[in-house]
Amino acid sequence: MRKTYVDLHLRPNLKDPEQVARMMRKASELGYRLTAVSLPSNFREEKIQQLRNICEEAKVDFASRVDLRPQTSKELINSLRKLRRRFEIISVICESKRVSRQAAKDRRVDLLNFPSTSFRRRFFDKAEAELASKSLASFEIDMQPLLILEGSIRIRLLSSLIREVAIAQAFHIPIVVSSGATSELLMRKPRELAALASLFDLDKNSAVEAVSRNPLAIIKRNREKLGSNFVAPGIRIIRRGKDC
């Protein structure tokens, strides 16, 4: 069966609908069937619908995503309460240890993302992985920094990623590889992202899953939860009416 490739992190300039459309067309051309665009938390529903239409024209499925950058764990909990039912994907960019620990154990968080160039603020260690392994969070790696950084800073990033990927695999935490692209020329084919993932010791099969099965599983799970028939995990309404 043909794989469904997913890029969960596109970051077009939302004020430029033409660029959004170009990126969606590019995603389709590169072989993606589903893309998620990072949106501000106050993004209006009509505008999300406009994005859906753009994606439909480009023949790519669209998922709404919000990137949270909370300063405290309380702020994270409040944001999750407000936003969980509005967005299909919630990613937390963990900039402090407390926030990263809270994000790792909260089942409403889908993706754990860490700042690419602040190496002291990459808190994905064994303790973090232990917490994440008991929740639903996946570890997300954006490829754009790997493409644009050079020299010692890229070496340090690769070194951190090698360590973190090994930890994620040891604790069976799903890894999601996304482009994190801000322009069309920084988008790569799914197989190219998988090839780049070999730089941080992700084997070929795991790398392909990181751009297909793992992100798709998050979307499927959340769409089911956000659907009107969802009651609780494993329980859904199959028929409505007086004779039920």
Place this chain on the structure above:
Amino acid sequence: MALKIDSDETFSSGELIDAVWNAVLKLYGEYGASRSGLTLINYDAEKGLAIIRTFNTTVEPIQAALASITKIRDKPAAIHVLTISGTIRTLRKKIKQ
């Protein structure tokens, strides 16, 4: 490997292969680059299509190096792998399809 060069600019074959060698050198060093057997076979600057040859043991590292290219001659560009094949004849057939 058949490649598509994605850019608003056109580049000479020298500029293209320089960009590829630089990417390989940056990621794998001179030792790694020396083991890749990288050669430019054919390049159509107008269409932005190229064929390169590499050892089958280094296909994945070369693919990673190609994906890491963001600029050619300091102009924004990307290189996408169209198809990979064991022989150049089959590769040409695949491109035509």
